[in-house]
Amino acid sequence: MTIQWFPGHMTRAKRQMQEALKTVDMVIELRDSRIPKASQNPMIEQLIQGKPRLILLSKKDKGDSREIDRWIECLSNETTIVVAVDLIHDNVVEIIVNACKKIMKPKIDKQISRGIRPRAIRAMVCGIPNVGKSTLINRIAKKKVVETANKPGVTKALKWIKLHKDLELLDTPGVLWPKFEDQEVGYYLALSGAIRDEILNLEEIAAFAMKRLIEQYPENLKQLYGIEVIDDPYKMIEAIGRSKNLIKANDEVDYARTIDFFLRDLRDDKCGRITWEKANV
DSSP: OOOBOOOHHHHHHHHHHHHHGGGOSEEEEEEETTSTTTTSOHHHHHHHTTOOEEEEEEOTTTSOHHHHHHHHHHHOBTTEEEEEOOTTTSOHHHHHHHHHHHHHHHHHHHHHHTTOOOOOEEEEEEOOTTSSHHHHHHHHHTTTOEEOOOOTTOOTTSEEEEEETTEEEEEOOOOOOSBOSSHHHHHHHHHHTSSOGGGSOHHHHHHHHHHHHHHHOHHHHHHHHOSOOOSSHHHHHHHHHHHTTOBOTTSOBOHHHHHHHHHHHHHTTTTOSOOOSOOOO
């Protein structure tokens, strides 16, 4: 199955981001802690051109904490700080402000040494669909922050938010890229809900997810479904169908209902805390 997804509004979003980058000091990129590599948009990597970056690994409460720690180590460097967050329960305003001040400290210190009074840091917030960007902006909005006027050269669809006296955020639309060169990326994004089910082969997605769970989280499967884990993903799906009595009139497993049941369990986090991708540390 080849997954491609690039609506026209995302083409416009890319152009808007290119213009917006001229007005900001740094970038805040949201990724999903369950798929830290697959939820990175390679276009963002090209667009930011070495600007300081804060990577927020969202949904840390749904990811494998051991793997998240490895990803933080793997992704961090001189110009990038990585922080895992629970956007619902963590104090995201404090986390973001402190991290942005830390990553921008060299530039701020240089300005002060030259007698320049630093202005508020301007950061662009970006990320693919369904990584939690809307949740983040909604959490920030509840803090009664002030939306500032549009900066010159920025399309009106992009909104500035004064988060703190030392930090202003520029919200941008969620952007997916035109084609997934690695089809595994498409599968991971499908599992996360970043791509609409209507354009997917759900049987392939379910088999891919089951194979990963058998390899990486067999105990999660055993605990959830109360059955022994079978190495073959299709036979494991069939076993789940039988255990849940998802049977047709001829005593065959109803695969469509079983796949829907299994994928719903995954997306409702019933399989426990899972990070699908392993970090190369």
